[in-house]
Amino acid sequence: MKNATISERSAIGATLYARADRSDPFAFNRAMSHIRNGIATQELNANKQPMCYGADAYQEPREYIGTDGKPVAYAVPQFRNVHRP
Secondary structure, three states: OHHHHHHHHHHHHHHHHHHHOOOOOOHHHHHHHHHHOOOOOOOEOOOOOEOOOEEEEEEEEEEEEOOOOOEEEEEEEEEEEEEOO
């Protein structure tokens, strides 16, 4: 069960990393390949950081002026703390 949890966290981290790096169409495939080959793991490196893919997602509020002249609010997903091994 522990390996399933680690694999699930790794896949979620790879998804968040790929969503954060939209300019690279192969980011998710590369991250999953690194996870499958053992390059990206949940182990800690010399700096006590996990050697895995990930990013912290948050919603950034924005607004624009609608056709009726009133401001329309919406949220845009953004990412911070993007990391990779």
